[in-house]
Amino acid sequence: MLRVKVIDACRKIDSNGMYQHYMANEYVPTEKIVAYQEQRKNDLLKFHLANNPGYVDFLRRNGINDFENIRWEQLPIITKADLKGKEMIVKSNAHHLHHTGGSTGKPLVYALSRDCVSSLWAAIWRAFNVLDVKPCEALVMVAGTSLFNKESISRKVYNWLNQFHVVSAFDLNDEMLKKTYEMMVRKNIRVVYGYTSSVLCLLKYFDVNNIRFKLKGIFTTSEMMIPAVRELARKCCECDVIDIYGANDGGILAFECKEHCGYHVSWERSFVEIINNRIILTDLFNTSFPFIRYQVEDMTSADSLIVEPCKCGRTMFRLPDVSGRIFDMIKDIDGNMVNSFFFIKSTSDDKSFTQIQVIEKNGVLNVNFISNQHNEEYYSKKYYEIFKRRINRDIKIVVNAPIYTKKNGKSPIYVNLDEHI
Numbered sequence: 355m356l357r358v359k360v361i362d363a364c365r366k367i368d369s370n371g372m373y374q375h376y377m378a379n380e381y382v383p384t385e386k387i388v389a390y391q392e393q394r395k396n397d398l399l400k401f402h403l404a405n406n407p408g409y410v411d412f413l414r415r416n417g418i419n420d421f422e423n424i425r426w427e428q429l430p431i432i433t434k435a436d437l438k439g440k441e442m443i444v445k446s447n448a449h450h451l452h453h454t455g456g457s458t459g460k461p462l463v464y465a466l467s468r469d470c471v472s473s474l475w476a477a478i479w480r481a482f483n484v485l486d487v488k489p490c491e492a493l494v495m496v497a498g499t500s501l502f503n504k505e506s507i508s509r510k511v512y513n514w515l516n517q518f519h520v521v522s523a524f525d526l527n528d529e530m531l532k533k534t535y536e537m538m539v540r541k542n543i544r545v546v547y548g549y550t551s552s553v554l555c556l557l558k559y560f561d562v563n564n565i566r567f568k569l570k571g572i573f574t575t576s577e578m579m580i581p582a583v584r585e586l587a588r589k590c591c592e593c594d595v596i597d598i599y600g601a602n603d604g605g606i607l608a609f610e611c612k613e614h615c616g617y618h619v620s621w622e623r624s625f626v627e628i629i630n631n632r633i634i635l636t637d638l639f640n641t642s643f644p645f646i647r648y649q650v651e652d653m654t655s656a657d658s659l660i661v662e663p664c665k666c667g668r669t670m671f672r673l674p675d676v677s678g679r680i681f682d683m684i685k686d687i688d689g690n691m692v693n694s695f696f697f698i699k700s701t702s703d704d705k706s707f708t709q710i711q712v713i714e715k716n717g718v719l720n721v722n723f724i725s726n727q728h729n730e731e732y733y734s735k736k737y738y739e740i741f742k743r744r745i746n747r748d749i750k751i752v753v754n755a756p757i758y759t760k761k762n763g764k765s766p767i768y769v770n771l772d773e774h775i
Contacts, residue, residue, distance in 0.1 A: 526556070557582075649680075719748065
């Protein structure tokens with residue numbers, strides 16, 4: 355843990371202590387989790403009422419003036435729009451300033467208190483531990499700007515200490531993938547972490563070139579899980595894939611275990627509510643910025659968390675799934691709203707394609723299957739009527755059209771190009 359201690363000393367945090375704390379909390383009684391979160395919620399609210407005039411003003415604007423008898427359920431949901439440009443930072447507790455990476459509009463600038471910063475990698479390491487991957491174990495990180503920043507000197511030192519070998523999601527051509535594989539062999543790297551679609555590119559390269567390279571594990575994040583990733587990981591790398599859901603604004607880090615039956619929430623930092631299928635977060639550690647009942651813009655198909663212990667034995671509450679962004683809703687001609695997760699659900703058992711993406715252009719939904727097994731006629735016969743029964747829109751099935759990638763390197767399930775014309 356020497357590397358971790360050096361990082362902690364440089365950043366003036368305690369991720370090592372937080373990690374040890376987290377690892378001791380995976381199997382605690384449910385009653386302890388509930389009691390802890392109730393106490394933290396109350397303490398957090400009292401703190402911001404006493405020290406954060408900007409948050410108090412927000413509550414007053416929403417009709418709340420009786421702060422002595424306020425109930426949690428009365429607190430208004432707070433959004434990025436409510437927080438942008440507002441002075442809500444408690445500067446005395448701000449350890450680090452951060453911002454959301456939204457590609458449109460002004461980003462949200464927010465503060466993290468010391469415990470939030472300490473928690474970030476501690477929670478990820480807890481997820482890594484599912485496959486026996488230890489803190490600062492060498493790994494390949496295949497990602498864009500949301501997982502790593504520009505290669506400044508300090509960032510290079512940070513990557514060296516963490517043993518991150520970064521591969522840009524923007525440059526995943528065959529030459530770069532070949533170099534990545536050769537580097538993994540040369541340095542004996544047995545862990546991969548990155549965007550789901552970027553990891554898929556690496557695994558497809560392995561498959562096409564008949565490469566078999568055993569790994570301890572693969573960890574995906576930032577995008578909806580693509581079933582083919584698990585299939586190719588087993589085939590080419592003899593390993594499991596653990597999907598991780600995180601939102602630093604809101605303070606959540608949730609991860610799958612080997613059972614793959616939901617995402618275990620790091621309950622020490624994050625209190626999660628599900629309201630109309632929208633994920634609402636409270637960062638229990640953040641005394642520098644009021645992420646209190648914060649609408650993080652992600653959705654789940656579920657109505658509530660799973661509170662029963664998992665088959666793996668962990669008692670951590672679970673998100674059943676993360677079904678996309680609020681903005682990933684598709685509207686049909688009858689005015690019905692359908693989440694793009696519908697396309698993943700409808701095709702999840704089909705192993706004949708590796709990726710699916712829905713592009714809305716000129717009012718048509720182009721459903722693109724990436725496949726080397728079947729043509730457009732096959733997928734049209736199999737899925738056209740299924741899609742049409744749920745979505746009353748003009749739908750076109752295509753095969754092996756280019757995958758659309760955002761400026762941040764992510765490949766979303768649904769893209770509305772009509773909004774950008």
